[in-house]
Amino acid sequence: MLVSVSIGMVVVLAYIFYAPFREFLHDSWKVLTSGDRRRIEEWTLAFGVWGPLILMVFFLGQMFAFVLPSWLLIVVSILAYGPFLGGAIALGGIVFATTVAYVIGRSLNELALQQLVGKKPERTMKWYLNRYGFWVVVIFRLAPFLSNDIISYVAGLIAMSYPRFIGATVLGISPLIALIAYLGETTERLRTGFVVVSIVSLVGFAFYVWWDRKQMRKRSVV
Numbered sequence: 344m345l346v347s348v349s350i351g352m353v354v355v356l357a358y359i360f361y362a363p364f365r366e367f368l369h370d371s372w373k374v375l376t377s378g379d380r381r382r383i384e385e386w387t388l389a390f391g392v393w394g395p396l397i398l399m400v401f402f403l404g405q406m407f408a409f410v411l412p413s414w415l416l417i418v419v420s421i422l423a424y425g426p427f428l429g430g431a432i433a434l435g436g437i438v439f440a441t442t443v444a445y446v447i448g449r450s451l452n453e454l455a456l457q458q459l460v461g462k463k464p465e466r467t468m469k470w471y472l473n474r475y476g477f478w479v480v481v482i483f484r485l486a487p488f489l490s491n492d493i494i495s496y497v498a499g500l501i502a503m504s505y506p507r508f509i510g511a512t513v514l515g516i517s518p519l520i521a522l523i524a525y526l527g528e529t530t531e532r533l534r535t536g537f538v539v540v541s542i543v544s545l546v547g548f549a550f551y552v553w554w555d556r557k558q559m560r561k562r563s564v565v
Contacts, residue, residue, distance in 0.1 A: 395424070440495075472501055
């Protein structure tokens with residue numbers, strides 16, 4: 344965690360005080376959000392051996408700039424480096440970025456976190472994490488259309504065990520990475536796969552929440 348936060352601090356300071364680095368990030372952001380897969384692939388491969396490190400920086404940046412979904416960076420990693428190396432880079436980037444967000448959450452009070460992510464999302468996520476913990480993290484990592492950034496901050500805020508948090512993160516994100524590696528060559532297949540995974544995971548979790556609340560009502564009656 345110390346290494347992750349130290350690297351994150353270096354990136355933030357470089358962005359603030361070093362103009363060429365800031366311009367590079369702005370230009371790269373335009374490429375990554377362009378939707379042009381060939382342009383994205385060429386951009387990544389142009390960095391050679393530095394490409395994986397650059398992607399790590401963007402995985403970290405994605406935790407603070409919510410407009411860039413994490414699944415897009417997974418697609419970029421797999422397009423550029425193949426399903427195995429690209430998948431490993433994506434997994435490492437997500438673990439790195441979520442660790443930084445978790446540590447930030449541990450260092451913030453509730454009011455500061457609400458200002459960062461919004462009052463209602465923070466309170467909702469806090470309730471679900473306190474109630475369901477591990478499996479909430481798994482579902483939010485697995486479902487690509489859910490915003491899984493907030494959950495990292497809130498997990499840190501409520502002092503969820505880090506091994507439990509990162510284990511749930513890896514368990515949830517690994518099937519998504521595998522799905523993207525399998526479907527990523529065809530945009531239509533990828534979109535369909537995302538919809539199916541999101542629906543199945545959300546319906547399954549909704550059923551579990553319904554069952555849990557039903558059991559709670561039974562216990563309260565007894």
